[in-house]
Amino acid sequence: MEYLNGWTVPEGVSGDPNLLRFRPSHVRADARACPQRLALKVRPGLSATDPVPRGRARPSTYALAPVERLLDSRAFDGLDDEAALTAWKASSSRKLHNAHARWAAHAFRHYLRAEQEIDAGLRAEGAVVEPVSHGWARKRTLTVDGTPIRHEETVTGRRFDGAGIRELRLLRHGSVDGRAPDTAEIGLAAGVVASARRVLGRAWGPGGYTLGAPHPVERIRVVEIGLADGSHQILFDGTGTEAHVAYTHDTEERLWHAARGTGHAPGDDCVGCPLLGRCPAVPSVPGLLGVAEPGPYRKVWSVKTGRSYVRCPAPTHLDELRLPRHWESEETSATKRGRVVHSWLEAQHRRTPVTACAPPDAEGERGILEAARGLPEPVARLAVQMTGDHALTCPITTHSAALDVRPEETVVAFDPTADVVVIAKADLLYRTERGWTLRETKTTRRADEGGVLERYPQMALGVLLSAHGALPGGTGGCRVELERLTASGPVLKEFGVTDPVIVARARRVITSLVEEWLKDTTHKEKPGEDCGSCSFARWCPGGEKKASR
Numbered sequence: 001m002e003y004l005n006g007w008t009v010p011e012g013v014s015g016d017p018n019l020l021r022f023r024p025s026h027v028r029a030d031a032r033a034c035p036q037r038l039a040l041k042v043r044p045g046l047s048a049t050d051p052v053p054r055g056r057a058r059p060s061t062y063a064l065a066p067v068e069r070l071l072d073s074r075a076f077d078g079l080d081d082e083a084a085l086t087a088w089k090a091s092s093s094r095k096l097h098n099a100h101a102r103w104a105a106h107a108f109r110h111y112l113r114a115e116q117e118i119d120a121g122l123r124a125e126g127a128v129v130e131p132v133s134h135g136w137a138r139k140r141t142l143t144v145d146g147t148p149i150r151h152e153e154t155v156t157g158r159r160f161d162g163a164g165i166r167e168l169r170l171l172r173h174g175s176v177d178g179r180a181p182d183t184a185e186i187g188l189a190a191g192v193v194a195s196a197r198r199v200l201g202r203a204w205g206p207g208g209y210t211l212g213a214p215h216p217v218e219r220i221r222v223v224e225i226g227l228a229d230g231s232h233q234i235l236f237d238g239t240g241t242e243a244h245v246a247y248t249h250d251t252e253e254r255l256w257h258a259a260r261g262t263g264h265a266p267g268d269d270c271v272g273c274p275l276l277g278r279c280p281a282v283p284s285v286p287g288l289l290g291v292a293e294p295g296p297y298r299k300v301w302s303v304k305t306g307r308s309y310v311r312c313p314a315p316t317h318l319d320e321l322r323l324p325r326h327w328e329s330e331e332t333s334a335t336k337r338g339r340v341v342h343s344w345l346e347a348q349h350r351r352t353p354v355t356a357c358a359p360p361d362a363e364g365e366r367g368i369l370e371a372a373r374g375l376p377e378p379v380a381r382l383a384v385q386m387t388g389d390h391a392l393t394c395p396i397t398t399h400s401a402a403l404d405v406r407p408e409e410t411v412v413a414f415d416p417t418a419d420v421v422v423i424a425k426a427d428l429l430y431r432t433e434r435g436w437t438l439r440e441t442k443t444t445r446r447a448d449e450g451g452v453l454e455r456y457p458q459m460a461l462g463v464l465l466s467a468h469g470a471l472p473g474g475t476g477g478c479r480v481e482l483e484r485l486t487a488s489g490p491v492l493k494e495f496g497v498t499d500p501v502i503v504a505r506a507r508r509v510i511t512s513l514v515e516e517w518l519k520d521t522t523h524k525e526k527p528g529e530d531c532g533s534c535s536f537a538r539w540c541p542g543g544e545k546k547a548s549r
Contacts, residue, residue: 007039007260009046012278016045019208020259021152024170027184027254035261036279037269042258045207048274056297056419058272063321064171066096066104067227071111071158075131081112097523099314099539103323106539107227111171114230118169118223127219129160129167135199136168137209138192150208154199155192167221168193174324176226176233183250186235189222191247194240216240228324266412271300271421276414285468286417290511294419295518302423303457306513309520311530317523318536325535332533333379338443340371340383341485342427345390345441349407349428356397359388386443386485393483393490395430395437404431411438413470418518424461429472436473438462441483447491453502453509456482459495460506466497467506 009017021044040046052058069092074084085105096104122129137154158169168189172179198212220243222236236246264281277284289301300320309316319325344364348357360368365384372380391397396405409429413422428439440458453460462471462480469475476498484491496502525540534540 007262010036010040010275010278012049013040013046013274014049015043015047017043018147019043019045019150019152021154022188022255022258023154023156024185024189026258027188027251028182029184029254032265032267034265034267034269034273035263036275037261037265037273038258039261040274046274051274052298056294058297058299061320061322063100063103063173063323064107066092066101067107067111067171070104070108072133076133081109084108097314097317098525098541099318099536100321100323102541103539107171107173110227110230111225114225114232115169117230118225118232122165127162127165129162129165132159132161135159136192136196137199137211138195138197139209139211152209153188153192154209155189155196157189159196161217164218165221166193166196166217166219167223170222170224170235172224172226173322174226174228175231176224177229177231179224179226179233181224181233181235183246184254185251186222187243187246187249187251188255190220190236190238190243191251193222194220194243194247265410267410267423268300270412270414270423271298276421277416282412282414282421283468283470285413285415285422285465285470288413288415288422288464288468288470289418289420289514289518290507291418291514291518294417296521298419298421299518300421300423301514301517302425303461303513306457306510306517309517310513312526312528312534313517313520313523314525314540315534315536316517318539323536323539326538327535329535329537330533333375334443336375337372337379337383337386340368341386341390341443342441343371344368344387345427346407349396349405354396354405357391357394358397359391360384382445382487383443385487389485389490390441390483393492395428395432395439403433406430411465411471413465413468418514420514420518422461424458424465426462431472435477435479436471437479437481438466438471439481439483441485443485445487447484447486447488452482452493453495453506457509457513460509463495463497463503463506464510467503 020042022042026038026042066088070084070088073079073087074081079087085108135154136159137152139150139152142149142151155168157171160167160169170189194217195214197214200210200212217240220236220238220240221234223232223234225232236243264279266279266281270276270279270282273279276282305316344360345357368384368387369380372383406429407427409426411424411426411429415422426438427441430437430439440456440462442456448455453463459480459482465471466478466480467476469477471478478497479494480497481492481494531537
């Protein structure tokens with residue numbers, strides 16, 4: 001089979017590569033997904049040769065688990081809505097973070113509201129469905145060069161069956177109002193539901209499914225439900241034949257793409273990857289964070305995590321769970337101005353061919369002002385000025401021989417001493433005849449010179465990444481510079497990445513942001529002045545207490 005050509009088991013991984021198991025999320029279009037990581041995910045028979053010790057296993061960040069438990073108790077234990085909530089709160093909810101438990105109860109109620117509307121629509125058509133407790137999957141065996149390849153496909157979500165109808169309800173953390181569907185994901189879900197067989201064996205093991213007898217069905221439905229507000233939309237409603245056509249047309253090519261991925265795209269997924277510590281795209285840098293020993297389990301950290309944790313530990317955990325956020329709570333005039341300027345600069349730096357930045361023309365100025373709509377007029381005009389000022393310090397202008405320009409570049413390194421994946425997102429990583437440079441751009445009304453590394457920890461992390469050779473150019477071979485766009489003009493500052501004094505100072509900044517966070521396993525909320533601007537405040541009892549004072 002052509003889809004397996006070019007993929008081999010990478011070093012550091014062992015087991016059975018001849019079991020492929022796909023879920024709808026594996027074929028979802030995601031520009032940030034790592035191809036190699038995805039190829040490993042669809043092979044559950046493979047695992048790290050040197051796995052993380054069981055006692056240090058990373059806790060699950062599957063936020064939907066308590067919602068699933070609540071829905072199961074209601075559907076299969078004979079409990080009504082309130083009884084299910086009461087029983088759950090008396091037991092399982094105590095093991096969760098307070099905000100996670102509150103969100104789960106909220107999500108449960110919104111699911112029930114959506115379910116009532118969906119069931120009412122079906123009854124109006126004369127259709128009735130009942131919940132199904134067992135899993136659904138389908139499988140086939142392929143032969144490639146004489147080697148049997150077991151190909152399995154499965155779905156997660158709420159499963160329902162009725163006379164001549166089968167329905168899958170997919171749960172989404174946020175709202176699905178206006179959510180653009182992914183045709184490949186829908187095709188796989190519809191195809192599996194159309195051929196669904198009961199999973200009899202262990203659902204998630206590496207040995208392959210044991211399935212029950214096939215059960216033909218006339219009508220297939222796939223519905224998604226937004227747990228943030230009870231919104232829902234029908235993704236597929238058709239016959240089994242139509243489901244198989246959608247699968248063949250929209251999904252098959254994406255399956256083979258997932259199975260043969262060989263490139264690397266480091267990011268959040270690295271923390272759970274069996275290649276961590278061996279991946280050529282993620283340098284291993286012992287001591288990067290300046291701590292002497294690891295925390296209780298493997299973690300992922302960024303400067304954003306560190307700064308957020310100092311204000312309150314809770315959001316760092318809730319962000320990992322991907323709970324819905326109210327982003328507007330965090331947005332000030334200054335942050336929105338900065339976002340408008342950064343978006344403009346990124347668009348300019350992504351132009352092909354690479355083109356020197358220039359002040360925006362009349363059309364560009366109108367575009368910036370439109371993006372800044374809602375800001376006070378002087379603040380919006382300052383955003384226009386800042387984009388123009390950047391032309392004076394843009395490296396593409398200063399170094400016309402720019403050879404490589406990478407805006408919004410994600411840089412990932414692994415500190416095995418701390419057992420932490422470190423993620424940095426550079427505003428601009430570029431290479432000229434002088435070599436590589438990492439640049440961060442900040443918008444600020446005043447360019448204070450004191451404590452720049454402390455004020456902008458991103459620069460401290462950049463210095464450490466360069467000093468340790470985790471950036472292009474090798475040890476100390478990548479310049480690190482800060483561009484500040486201010487009301488009085490642009491200011492450019494370079495940091496000495498080979499200066500031991502600067503490197504030691506940068507390490508103190510980063511270590512101070514990491515030490516307490518690294519040891520924390522509870523992420524307790526810390527009510528304070530920041531609660532009013534926290535995007536998770538509606539889930540957090542601590543924020544509510546602060547607001548009621």
